[in-house]
Amino acid sequence: MKFLPLIWHNLMRRKIRTIFTLLSILVAFVLYGYLAALSAGFSAGVDVADADRLVLIHKVSLIQLLPISYGPRIAQTEGVVDVCHFTFFGGIYQKKQSNFFMQMPVVPECLFKLYPEFVLPDAQKKAWLADRTGAIVGRATANRFGWKVDDRVPLQATIWQQRDRQTTWTFTIDGIYDGAKKGVDTTQFFFHYDYFDEARWFGQGMVGWYVIRVDHPERAADVAKRLDAMFANSPEETKTTAEKAFAQAFLNQIGDIGLIIRSILAVVFFVLLFVAGNTMAQSVRERTNELAVLKTLGFTNPGVLALVLAESCCLAVVGGGLGLALVTLLTRAGDPTGGLIPGFILRARDVLVGVGLTLALGIVAGVFPALRATRLRIADALRRS
Amino acid sequence: MLGWLSQVVAVTWLGIRTIGLRLGSSAVAVVGIAAVAAVFVGVLSMAEGFRMTIEGTGDPENAVVLRTGADSEMTSILLGDQVKVVADAPGIARAATGPLASPELFVQVDLLKRTTNTTANVPLRGVMPEAFLVRRHVRLVEGRRFEPGRNEIVVGRAAAGQYRNLTVGSMLKLSENRWQIVGVFDGGGTVADSELWCDVRVLAPAYRRGNSFQSVHVRLESPQAFDRFKDALTTDPRLNVKVMRERDYYAEQATQVTGLITNIGFVIAGLMGVGAVFAAVNSMYSSVATRAREIATLRALGFRSGPVVVSVLIESMLLAVAGGIVGGLMAFVGLNGYQTSTINWQSFSQVAFAFAVTPALLVRGIVYAIVIGLVGGLLPAIRAARQPVVVALREL
DSSP states (O other): OTTHHHHHHHHHTTHHHHHHHHHHHHHHHHHHHHHHHHHHHHHHHHHHOOTTEEEEEESSOTTSOEETTHHHHHHTSTTEEEEEEEOOOOOEETTOGGGOOOEEEEOHHHHHHHOTTEEOOHHHHHHHHHOTTEEEEEHHHHHHHTOOTTOEEEEEOSSOOBTTSOOEEEEEEEEEEEESSTTOOOOOEEEEHHHHHHHBSSOTTEESEEEEEESOGGGHHHHHHHHHHHHTTSSSOEEEEEHHHHHHHHHHHHTHHHHHHHHHHHHHHHHHHHHHHHHHHHHHHTTHHHHHHHHHTTOOHHHHHHHHHHHHHHHHHHHHHHHHHHHHHHHHTOOTTSSSSTTOOOOHHHHHHHHHHHHHHHHHHHHHHHHHHHHSOHHHHHHOO | OHHHHHHHHHHHHHHHHTGGGGHHHHHHHHHHHHHHHHHHHHHHHHHHHHHHHHHHTOOTTEEEEEETTOSSGGGOOEEHHHHHHHHTSTTBOEETTEEOEEEEEEEEEEEEBTTTOSEEEEEEEEEOTTHHHHOTTOEEEEEOOOOTTSSEEEEEHHHHHHBTTOSTTOEEEETTEEEEEEEEEEOTTSGGGGOEEEEHHHHHHHTTOTTEESEEEEEBSSGGGHHHHHHHHHTOTTOOEEEEEHHHHHHHHTHHHHHHHHHHHHHHHHHHHHHHHHHHHHHHHHHHHHTHHHHHHHHHTTOOHHHHHHHHHHHHHHHHHHHHHHHHHHHHHHHTTOEEEEEETTTTEEEEEEOOOOHHHHHHHHHHHHHHHHHHHHHHHHHHHHSOHHHHHHOO
């Protein structure tokens, strides 16, 4: 402890350099945080997917509709606990395509049974069940557009015109739901299927896809096979996959882009660390003869090494810690695209890895010049400069 | 003025000659800035490549007709009799076979991607034979065109390379129908390269679309004929359509993904830029510190502070330009032309594209590097000029 003032004075001998080194470490870890949150966002659907949920779609493509009469037949299949249908609505808010978010007509009771991770206050749930033209929306999307309960939200239909050829559907926000755990997608918007089916111009009795809960995850593959066999050779054949595999396939569709962005961020992170580490190492090199003085005064080699490492770790941990704290706040505020990436969060395990990286930085930046200094003969070191 | 300039030159020359003595910190600054420039150019080249592929699909002489309210072909629907009215509209170019108008269906099929072995949404377009005349950039490179009335498919070049079972001669089973792949076409680097084409009159019953279509692509007599064509359709009481130039339509289709990539790119490059400024500051401080005595000597000889500031800025800018060029070259060598594909949410289908490192992007990268260099050099420059001459001379 008695060496703390010495470390402090060493750090403060060139205040500006110390501050800027600190800042560049901070920036590096802000970037690291973004990288981690982006990765989390890209894989969110896979992470929160439930092992006992299946997705049943039209065999040809997700865009092909399925008859609603499949629902009861699926429900009667052995091993199926719940089944719910969903349909892509694809409305546009405020005539801006960049305002994209997922909207789906659903059967409300069914939705909550199948997705217990959507948490809605009871009063709001009751209000929604009683309101035919009502809707509920996730917290992320509500925040994005500043919607509150009881707001009226007009959506421009791109596919589903109303019977009177109207393209505007207006919904009342009856509730705003949250995720029961981190990473749950709260960008989606749900409204009553009954109302939708009655009001749409065409396509009555057709739905987009089914989500199914099975009684035991280990039977999921078995149930999926039986369902597909049941609808084989019918006009609308089906393809049933585990929710996780479904989400993973979707993720793969984004393709290299996610990977490329993440590799770029990783490169950037290490370049920034390299730059910061180099400056830190340089500041130790400049003081080689001072280290020699310390050794003359009786400091042992390990003592000198510890002193130097304490200094560089201090800088790295403070800079990195501030960076991680800052990026935690930043990611809370939302992703840089304004809500297109659900699940953009900084996970606890990523923060832990970040803390480990700050320590690694401090050690790597300090250890090489310090080792060189300890190896020098005192007389040589003192003669330099 | 001339004296001032020669002072600038003298101090700058002093700085440049001594860069070798501070190779470490100068190199760190250059590496830092080069990385920023490389990432900046790299990310934007991805957005640029995507945008160029999609927008390049639009032909100035072509127009697209969709239903009012539809934001893409995916969400549009046009009935058979409406399509007839559209094809008879004035302004459409004509061939011996009739007007160059192709009513089309645009659906998706799930195919296995070679690289990941997972399914992807591959666009399958039902077209009329006129489609090959409407789209001038499409040309057959292998096999033949589909024969009208038969379950045959021609595939775009990029799609043929990306998915399983799309070689000429192979069979594809979609629902209860089997389709044969009979040809491969080159879409000239446009979205068409990622598509599968077949006869719309075969596709419609297979997908139970009855006598309906999703869009009509037409070739106009000239780009100027567009207004005539559009007015005729939008004022026709039998129709409920929107008419767009193909260019505008495709430009719109690229907005979401381009916006997403560009946003992420700016956030990353912005943050990195801040980091690089710190590296530049440190490097220039050490540059100024090691030359404190020389600068003080010059000041004592009558050099004014202005030239000292300018020369430090010039030195930091030179480092930045070097970094910018190196970074831009890195992006160009490493990424230009790199083929990849992603899903375009607006058409809900896969689009293959290549990274495009354009000269404009390289210039932007270097300009950004110079900004970083200037900002990073400013504080050290002022410090150099402000240093009291006597103190600096006494140092060491």
